[in-house]
Amino acid sequence: MRRHRTAASILLAVGALFAGGLVNAGAAHAAPADGRSPAIRTASLAEQSKARSFWTAERMRGAAPLDLLLTREAAKSLKTPESDGRSATVVPGAAPAAFPQAGGPWTGGGAVVSTSGRVFFTFQGRTASCSGNAVTSQNASTVITAGHCVKYQGSWHTDWVFVPAYDNGNAPHGQWTATKTLTTPQWEASEDINHDIGAAVVAPLNGRTLTSVVGAQGLQFNGGYNKQMYAFGFPAASPYDGTKLIYCSGNSSRDFLFSQDHSLACNMTGGSSGGPWFTGFDEATGTGLQVSVNSFGYTFLPNRMFGPYFGDVAKALYDKAQVS
Template sequence: MAPRPVPPPRTAGAAALAALLLATGTACSGGSDGSPNAEVAQQSAARDRVGTLSIHSAQGSRACTASVVRSPGHNLLVTAAHCVQNQQVGLLDGLVFTPGYRNGATPYGTWQVQSITVDPRWADDDDPDYDVAFVTVGALGGRQIEDAVGGNPLGTGKGVGLAVSVTGYPNDSDEPITCAVRTRSQSSTQERFDCGGYTDGTSGSPWITGDGTVVGVIGGFQEGGDSPGTSYSVAFDQRVADLYRKATT
């Protein structure tokens, strides 16, 4: 039987969740090897589909980055699985998504996370080859998130060597950063890119091609990367296509 999206079953204190998320929502990069460094992302309608995952409110403890993907319910985000579940706490509750967040402004409001879908191999073992999650958010003001900001199509089976932009929110910044890079193979199940600046909070940042397709999110190996200059993603292949199908049926 295909697993279904399940609402978070456990409650933990905000302080405990914050400490855990700040520890795990990591994708560390630098520029010491000559790779480029990310720059502040200029505001655009497309970038407003990317936002922060935080605890309880837009001003709450910052966890990770997520983005809106197209779905039949118009209510779906994609992020890294370690941003929303791990062996220590289980499925996290109290998370909210704020698209287009900048300098305290919430131009599209803050959307409550309702359900989370991860692969059983992540849920059971924190397997880095399945570090991707789909998250639904509730309606706000009678509208679904995709109707408010649009959504990017999900792309699987695209291979490596793709030109992408990666936009995300470091925890120490109130503005998103972005970098134009090219994807590379890390292994048969993992991909990578080289660009500095993707520190704590940028896990879950979408890898977006020129036509707006999401082909990766920061996560996977080393929960997104713990060495300067490199970030990782699970290869968006049939595993991710299957997970998306479970999240939308």
């Protein structure tokens, strides 16, 4: 999760279905108004081969949350549409439970345990991590994450793998290597925080597709605001260490400050970026409809998480990924 700073103040930077499931669209899906297509990067066969052998247990344990790496070097500034021209410095951060929950280990089991996972990649020569989630798709191989977890500061990440059900250096369902990574045209062009959404298409492993092994969560687009939400991720910055699936739950609201994003009380930290937000989540089965990802927070609201609204732009990204 990322935390932002503004000029005025400090600002930080389904039911789930298994392979072959449905997508709940909520409303009619027009193409993005500006007509731009999602940005896509294809990993060469040599890159894919390297990634398969690169991520040892030791390297996974040692990968710093991307958000923490950028915090250390004071990330560059960007402008958001609602900031009236003021710049925002992005410093990426971010028992079945009682509802609400501001942050704690998920012990409820269910599908979310296997569909959620850690994302590992190389960012400008350094090993780094985020979170992600396997979703229902035509190719049965699509992962949804944050935009800054596939591309940041002008660079596409390399050695990109998804490790569902990550367990302290262990990969119980294997490491799934990206053949393609994608992001929204708005994130590609200007790192617009309202569209901090990414996706990856992963190669089959041992002759099987991702969601035939770990299952998949459904998605919802244009579903509106102010809903009961559950957010999941693998935060790896203090007080967390990246070894456990952490969740938050509660009633969400719309950000009233600088973005068009969802807002939820949550104390997840760096490494949680890209983890899924669900509406209609069933604690008994661990399933829901994904409507956002962990993206950012404000430094003056340290226990609040924000995630992009899944509208037509997110739908276009998903549509491109699921057939790639």
